[in-house]
Amino acid sequence: MKKQILLVVAISGLTASCTTLRDSSANPFNWFGSKPPAQTASGAVPAATPDPRPLIAQITALRLDRAPAGGIVYARGLPPTQGYYDAALVPLNRGRPVDGVLRYEFRASPPPADAPVGPIRSREIVAGADIPRAVLNATTSIEVIAAANRQSIRQSIRRR
Known part of the structure; x- marks a missing residue:
């Protein structure tokens, strides 16, 4: 009992x-999975949190490399001082082209403390982003935005 x-x-x-x-x-x-995004009282999914990293000061080079599943866009940037890290090309419009233009913001985390300016070569930072073939085929131009400038690629982006 x-x-x-x-x-x-x-x-x-x-x-x-x-x-x-x-x-x-x-x-x-x-x-292994994440929870689905929470919904507001109206049923809408809240917008994503903006990226806290600042825009890189300047873009110095931009290129697109072909890959079997689409392409990889690389950008080289120049921050104001040495020590920037965690660089990324952050897609705008959820990574979908608008009017054929696929846009990214080049963002990086600043150093935790004051850092020396140093020569240009020691400050350069590179970031890349994978672009699926379906998105690349709907794209006529890729544009990367920095604080002081922006660069774009318009040469035959679409795969033949």
Whole structure:
């Protein structure tokens, strides 16, 4: 009789904690995926958080390399001082071309403390982005934006 009561109490305790188990890391269904974006009261998905990294000061070079699954766009930038890191080409418009133009912002994290300016060669930073073939085929121009300038590629982007 004591075993049965103990079993009932244990099962009751486990089922009472099911709601907390659903959201915990102990649940195997939470191990590999992320939760869907939360919805507001109106049912709309909130906009993505803006990237906190500042725009790189200047773009010095831009190129597109072909890849079997599309292309890779590379940009070389020049920050104001040495020590910038975590550079990325951040897609605008969710990575979809608008009027045939695919736009990126060149962003990088500044150094944590004051850094020396140094020569140009020591300040250069490179970032790249993968562009799927379907997006590349719908693109007539790729534009990368910095704080002081922007560069674009317009030469035969589409795969033949």
